[in-house]
Amino acid sequence: MAAPAITEQGRATRMRIVRAAAELIGERGVSGTSLDDVRAATSSSKSQLYHYFGDKQGLVRAVIEYQCAAVLAAQAAALDEVQDWRDLDAWGDMMVTAVEQQAARGGCPIGTLAAALADVDEASRLALNEAFQTWRAAIGEALGRLRDNRVLAADADLDALTTMTLAAIQGGLLLAKTSRDSGQLRTALDGAIAQLRVHYARDPHRR
């Protein structure tokens, strides 16, 4: 794309802009954030935005990329540790805590962007969908590990469980941010984990 950033300095500036833009967009939404807001927040100039991102859509794409990477990195870090039920609970606690830290505002950046952009900008929808796919893959891997550890039953439909879990996360996050009550995320997550426990491997074979 039209995204130079050859120099070390250039990359730093670009990063600074993307970070600030991501934060602003997270708080006020895409159309609630003007290029001038971004400019002011980063003490940069219009020409820099143009230089690095081409246009506003380019900036939005960069923000999407950044947010997806950030969320997925955090998720992967926690999910890669999952070996048993306790780790799964810890993963859930992490998300609930994260939500509480920001007073149940914002929710999931990916989810919020997806809700706003999926029907509006096809390229964004694709990028966001890919992020969800990657996320699903990370969850799927964790569940696969549980199965290998004989924690989950061998015949559990991991794909379906994965989708269900991700849906619970996104739905819980949305309810939490709308009600400003992290308890709703907690409940949704507990439900998803309970659903996984249904497939608890009690013995050589199924329930």
Next chain:
Amino acid sequence: MAAPAITEQGRATRMRIVRAAAELIGERGVSGTSLDDVRAATSSSKSQLYHYFGDKQGLVRAVIEYQCAAVLAAQAAALDEVQDWRDLDAWGDMMVTAVEQQAARGGCPIGTLAAALADVDEASRLALNEAFQTWRAAIGEALGRLRDNRVLAADADLDALTTMTLAAIQGGLLLAKTSRDSGQLRTALDGAIAQLRVHYARDPHRR
């Protein structure tokens, strides 16, 4: 609020505007829809928008109200029928079908608006939250009926199950619209219903 509509004609006009605005906003989002777009779609004039809604935010509020009422009416109609597992499945099928009919676009109007407005406009957030509450109440009532019918166990935590179910709906809808695949909603819903079935009341009285 600042919404006259004294005459029959007046109410009709107002309704026509709200309906069209709701559709446009559903397709393009709040900030993707200009007052001029609404004006054009309803062959009305600027002064009418001003007359009936005061300003754009007023129109948005009216749209929120309208969409919430529409969704909740449809939900209540289906949920009020629920007496057993079969009805619950039918309810799920209804939602999946609805999503498929619009090619997995749009998702839930309430959810989409909530994602976009919860952190931006407190009044909207409150209205949307109330809608979710009402929705939850409708689900809760249906589950209560199942329990009374001895389909659900008497000791099931209906409140938690209700929240979990609503989260599954919203999350499933979001994933479906992002991936343009209604299967994701289906899976999320199946997961939620499976979770309800865990609390199946195993006594002679079933079906």
Next chain:
DNA sequence: CGAGTGGTGGACCGCAAGGTCCACCCCCAC
């Protein structure tokens, strides 16, 4: 040390979008 390229500053443009205003119409009551 000069030229070239990446990087930066900020004035400026054009337009679209929200909002304002006022003249007019139509229906009804009296």
Next chain:
DNA sequence: GTGGGGGTGGACCTTGCGGTCCACCACTCG
């Protein structure tokens, strides 16, 4: 039929915002 109020039409104003342009800076490399 006349006056008044709800309802309507649309020109017009203002501004916020995305986008453009060009001059200048700074580092690197020949």
